Amino acid sequence: MISKILIANRGEIALRVIRACREMGIASVAVHSTADNHAMHVGLADESVCLGPAPAANSYLNIPSIIAACEITGADAVHPGYGFLSENAKFADILEAHGITFIGPTADHIRLMGDKIAAKAKAIELGIPVVPGSDGEVKDVAEALKVGREMGFPVLVKAASGGGGRGMKIAKTEDDLAEAFTTARSEAKAAFGDDAVYIEKYLEKPRHIEIQVACDTHGNAVHLGERDCSLQRRHQKVLEEAPSTVLDDAARAKIGKIVTNAMQGMSYRGVGTIEFLYEKGEFYFIEMNTRLQVEHPVTEAITGIDLVREQIRVANGEVLSFTQDDIVLSGHAMECRINAEHPETFVPSPGKIQTYHAPGGLGVRIDSAVFSGYAIPPYYDSLIGKLIVHAADRETCMRRLDRALREFAIDGVETTLPLFHRLLANEDFQKADYDIHWLEGFLQSEAEKKTAG
Ligand code: ADP
Numbered sequence: 001m002i003s004k005i006l007i008a009n010r011g012e013i014a015l016r017v018i019r020a021c022r023e024m025g026i027a028s029v030a031v032h033s034t035a036d037n038h039a040m041h042v043g044l045a046d047e048s049v050c051l052g053p054a055p056a057a058n059s060y061l062n063i064p065s066i067i068a069a070c071e072i073t074g075a076d077a078v079h080p081g082y083g084f085l086s087e088n089a090k091f092a093d094i095l096e097a098h099g100i101t102f103i104g105p106t107a108d109h110i111r112l113m114g115d116k117i118a119a120k121a122k123a124i125e126l127g128i129p130v131v132p133g134s135d136g137e138v139k140d141v142a143e144a145l146k147v148g149r150e151m152g153f154p155v156l157v158k159a160a161s162g163g164g165g166r167g168m169k170i171a172k173t174e175d176d177l178a179e180a181f182t183t184a185r186s187e188a189k190a191a192f193g194d195d196a197v198y199i200e201k202y203l204e205k206p207r208h209i210e211i212q213v214a215c216d217t218h219g220n221a222v223h224l225g226e227r228d229c230s231l232q233r234r235h236q237k238v239l240e241e242a243p244s245t246v247l248d249d250a251a252r253a254k255i256g257k258i259v260t261n262a263m264q265g266m267s268y269r270g271v272g273t274i275e276f277l278y279e280k281g282e283f284y285f286i287e288m289n290t291r292l293q294v295e296h297p298v299t300e301a302i303t304g305i306d307l308v309r310e311q312i313r314v315a316n317g318e319v320l321s322f323t324q325d326d327i328v329l330s331g332h333a334m335e336c337r338i339n340a341e342h343p344e345t346f347v348p349s350p351g352k353i354q355t356y357h358a359p360g361g362l363g364v365r366i367d368s369a370v371f372s373g374y375a376i377p378p379y380y381d382s383l384i385g386k387l388i389v390h391a392a393d394r395e396t397c398m399r400r401l402d403r404a405l406r407e408f409a410i411d412g413v414e415t416t417l418p419l420f421h422r423l424l425a426n427e428d429f430q431k432a433d434y435d436i437h438w439l440e441g442f443l444q445s446e447a448e449k450k451t452a453g
Contacts, residue, residue: 001316002026002077002101003076004026004027004028004029004073005021005026005027005077005079005103005312006070006077006079007079008031008060008078008080008081009083010032010033010039011039011041011369011380011381012368012385013081013083013294014030014045014081014369015041015044017081018041018045019308020308021312023306024309028046029075030042030047031060033052033053033055033056033059034053034054035054035379040371040374041369049072051066055379061084066091067094070100071098076101077101077315078095078100078102078103079103079311080103080104081291081292082291082293082294086291086292087113087290090107092107092110103270103312104291105272105290106269109268109269109290113287116158116159116161117196117198121136123288126261126266127258128274129284130284130285133151133200137196137198138198141177141182144177144199145178148171148177148199151201153202154204155170155171155177155202156168156169156200156201157170157171158197158198159184159185159187159188159192159197160188160194161194161196163192164236166191167197169187181197185197203277203284205279206279206435206436207228207230207278207435208237208275208276209226209227209230209247209283210229210275210293211223211255211256211273212225212227212272212273212296212299213259213271213273214305214310215270215271215272215320216313216319217317220319220320222260222320222327223259223260223327224307225252225303226242227241227295227299228240228241228246230436231423232440237337238337238439239334239420240298241333241397242298242299243332246278251281255276255283259274262274269314270314271296271307271310271311272289272290272291273289273293277436292307292311294337297333297335297388299333301365301388301389301390302333303328332396332397333389334389334401338368338384338408338417339415340376340413340414343416343419344443344446346416349414349415350382352376353384353412353413355411355412356371358407359403359407360407363397363400364387364388364400365387366387367385376413384413387405405420405424
């Protein structure tokens with residue numbers, strides 16, 4: 001049985017895991033860089049170990065230091081959170097070799113899904129619908145042109161090792177393809193050390209809809225509905241909501257069944273997210289994330305299920321604490337990612353938070369590790385926190401979000417809070433009339449209005 005969990009992460013997600021540990025009676029170990037000596041996760045865990053200097057490569061990504069921290073503290077399991085080492089198959093392998101439980105799927109499954117070309121082939125094999133595209137890797141411009149002509153433009157050139165929207169280039173016409181191909185390849189090489197790319201049909205007006213799954217080692221796989229993450233800037237999610245307004249119960253049950261059958265087919269373990277683009281009533285698989293996601297609280301809000309607790313239980317070899325029939329989606333939830341960034345230019349704004357006052361009240365959840373007087377270090381991501389609201393229906397949820405945003409006070413750094421006020425005032429958003437490109441258009445028209453005015 002797991003008795004002490006080391007959390008190989010920082011910020012709000014480290015805190016999220018510490019909270020689950022505390023409620024389960026499991027001891028927690030925080031690790032940190034010298035830049036995070038006074039961070040909240042360090043203070044709240046039962047023990048803490050400094051891994052090294054500020055740059056992530058020397059601390060949060062330093063596998064030997066993390067293994068040493070496990071040995072020093074006697075931690076018998078590691079929770080990787082999201083980002084950092086959470087989808088690093090080698091890390092999962094090394095932990096296993098040291099007899100330490102990795103709270104996540106097997107290293108083989110991480111490896112498989114980390115290679116998007118292999119993942120897509122596996123998805124097809126498991127009966128999951130995918131975006132039409134090249135049959136695996138595309139080696140040169142000539143082959144890219146052949147695929148593009150067969151499929152019809154526009155097409156998207158994507159990195160096999162891609163993540164965070166990097167190494168992805170659109171070719172609107174044949175004339176753009178050579179450049180898109182070469183840039184995607186060199187970006188992929190620089191970002192991931194792997195220049196393999198593939199080609200997909202570029203969908204013009206899809207939604208991003210992802211299905212949350214949870215699986216145990218006893219053959220049970222359950223889906224917990226979807227999250228609509230269509231509101232994106234530069235392929236990064238900004239606001240997520242569940243349920244999606246475009247799915248009804250029958251469509252949800254149908255895709256849920258496809259996905260849970262697939263998870264059983266590959267004997268997947270732990271939580272995971274199957275990401276789809278959704279257009280004209282059809283689902284198209286784009287990738288699978290083999291970890292807990294930033295936006296998991298949206299699902300927790302509408303299901304009442306603690307996903308981190310389930311991750312730990314599954315890692316312990318226990319049976320999931322629910323079956324598919326137990327899952328009831330209740331009400332509507334939205335999550336805003338509040339970043340320390342300028343609300344119009346999105347330039348990062350690290351520095352000291354002078355005042356911090358978080359909203360509260362019924363249906364409001366804040367996942368954040370900042371406080372008044374906390375200095376946001378410049379070395380990591382700019383997430384200040386996540387505001388999650390839950391209410392009986394979408395209309396009430398928007399009103400609740402509006403009032404929660406009005407209560408939120410953060411001074412000292414620029415934040416993206418004003419962006420969410422503007423979004424809530426927008427009629428398309430209010431009607432949920434958006435696709436994955438909508439937010440970029442909205443931001444652009446706001447910027448133009450500002451210059452004109
Ligand atoms: P990453 O791993 O870099 O996040 P994904 O494959 O998950 O890459 O895609 C990220 C986002 O890029 C999607 O949510 C969507 O907005 C856009 N995208 C990906 N594939 C396509 C496609 N075939 N057509 C249109 N947009 C796409």
